Amino acid sequence: MTGTDDETERHRLKMQKRKALQDAEIASKSVEKGLLLVHTGTGKGKSTAAFGLALRVLGHGGKVGVVQFIKSRPTGEKTALEAFGDRVVWHTAGEGFTWETQDKARDIAACRAAWETATTLMDDPGFGLVILDELNIALRYDYLPVEEVVASLAARRPGLHVVVTGRNAKPPLVEAADLVTDMTLVKHHFKAGVKTQAGIEY
Template identity: 60%
Template sequence: MDNTHQKKMQKRKELYEKKVLARQEKRGLFMINTGKGKGKSSAAFGLALRMIGHGRKVGVVQFIKGAWQTGERKAFSHWGDLVEWHTLGEGFTWETQDKERDIVSCQNAWNTALRLLQDESLSLLILDELNIALRYHYLDVHAVVRAIMARPAGLSVVVTGRNAPVELVAEADTVTEMDNIRHHAQNGVMAQEGIEY
């Protein structure tokens, strides 16, 4: 038995436990996954899985992606009653090429989000790619912040998408930036089933 290692780890354990004990609060969190890297939506869906594993209800509103992400949609459909899934976007804005239509579809998605933001039965609400809708000013960022901050105390919210607006970042409990150190698309690898969708 390595005593130096044991002592070092004992110290680390004490430090860790002290830190953990200092955290006393339990409540729904407002989290943002942003940045140019991979994993913003996937991490949100991974979190949904955690919630579902504990028998808690999850809501998903997809603001931009239309036909995409069929993989996780299919997977989540296994838990019919634990997941309320709404894909209200029609694809990226360069696919529709119609600003008015994009605004209407974002507004529809936001109306659904507003309803779910008041749903006491939910533990987690994922507002997927909401940052994109905000970036194009298709929604009023102040109205979005107000609604998120007025949610039930037990409800956690994850907002995903590049370029999270500062007004949103200012209010979040946790902001994670997914940064692209390297990406396979740069080396000619195409979007693949199970990886990108």
């Protein structure tokens, strides 16, 4: 056996072992359930990853509900998801970030209305995934009580996946979640003077 054959064989055995470990790990999982996912952190990708999951669910034939708690700017993803007709239901309840409106009472009312819409979507068995976009911002400013929100999320239908996005996820929500990802900012183009662009920020 030449040196190269030897190396090839070592590689094959290493990968075979890794595959066996991975297969065993996958086989050990048996629970199938709707997940509560939280995308938090200061980096980019929290909402976009939620919309990527929407594509996955749509690709498997499911329906998706979206409630935007804070953002009001028209976004490319909203336009694009219109391609799926009534398989995507989209509610934008926010009237912009709070430093846009500068009216706390109005922001609280908007968040409350958004939350009512969210619970209606979560109760509808037609939906496989509900995205609660920027709900963490509403919770952070105490525009909605975290105890009420977490209790409703915990009591959702067994098969329903829910994604909550936004910075500064509160500890009770993290505690209740099945999967939590912190999108950590490593490097950002704003630092280099690059402006907000269609297709990237909205």
